[in-house]
Amino acid sequence: MTQSEGHTRLEASLGHTFRRTELLETALSHPSFAHEIEGARHNERLEFLGDAVLGLVVGELLYLRHPDWREGELTRARAALVNARALAARARSTALGDFVRLGRTEQRTGGAEKDSILANVFEAVVGALYLDAGLEPVRAFVARVFDEELARAPSVRRDAKTRLQEWAHARLRETPRYRTLRDSQVDADAERFEVEVWIADLAWGRGVGRTKREAEQAAAERALGRTEEPA
Numbered sequence: 001m002t003q004s005e006g007h008t009r010l011e012a013s014l015g016h017t018f019r020r021t022e023l024l025e026t027a028l029s030h031p032s033f034a035h036e037i038e039g040a041r042h043n044e045r046l047e048f049l050g051d052a053v054l055g056l057v058v059g060e061l062l063y064l065r066h067p068d069w070r071e072g073e074l075t076r077a078r079a080a081l082v083n084a085r086a087l088a089a090r091a092r093s094t095a096l097g098d099f100v101r102l103g104r105t106e107q108r109t110g111g112a113e114k115d116s117i118l119a120n121v122f123e124a125v126v127g128a129l130y131l132d133a134g135l136e137p138v139r140a141f142v143a144r145v146f147d148e149e150l151a152r153a154p155s156v157r158r159d160a161k162t163r164l165q166e167w168a169h170a171r172l173r174e175t176p177r178y179r180t181l182r183d184s185q186v187d188a189d190a191e192r193f194e195v196e197v198w199i200a201d202l203a204w205g206r207g208v209g210r211t212k213r214e215a216e217q218a219a220a221e222r223a224l225g226r227t228e229e230p231a
Helices: 003-014 021-027 044-065 071-082 084-093 104-108 115-133 135-145 147-152 160-172 212-224
Strands: 177-183 193-199 202-209
Touching: 003 021, 021 044, 021 115, 044 071, 044 115, 044 135, 044 147, 071 084, 071 160, 084 115, 115 135, 135 147, 160 193, 160 212, 177 212, 193 212, 202 212
Parallel strands: none
Antiparallel strands: 177 193, 193 202
8 A cells, every 4th residue: 555545545534635745744753763764754743732732622522512511520531531542542443553654663562553652643643633724624533533432421420539629729729638636546446537628727627437538538528518519
């Protein structure tokens, strides 16, 4: 398969025909390849741009599809969709590994199957799409390849400390602090620890537990009862 035929096949997978084919070539060129080919460009700059564009588009799609989600839920869902493992999976679904250009060492060590390389080339291709034609082809591509994940991205119930911290950051620009009030030193004591949670200069709740973590979670649950978010 010639390079032109390969580009045509990949463009069909991306749903976009590049006007500036050099952008696609650069997006597919790993630094190891560029270091071996005089005058070749690698994809790190496009990867940087694609990371920002991808975060924007995934955030927008989540925002539109889940109008009842809070900021924290949207943030966690976006992070789950754009982490390296998730992006590598999307790269495999669009067969990017068949087209990435690698140096000899990376070729010998199976670089085309490495999550880190696949995730980076996916971001670089997104960056190339954006530079070639703007946000619309990126939106269409991302909506298609992430469709199932965007639809079912779970609204994970977080632990009380996480929920309280999110609330405190969003509303008060403060981070909760936990103080141990009591430790009975008895391992089998179900209420060995008593902990109090403070936000700024106020105590918001106390909790007890067999471990310090359990006591902190209980204190956070109490504090959440004083916020607009139910515990």
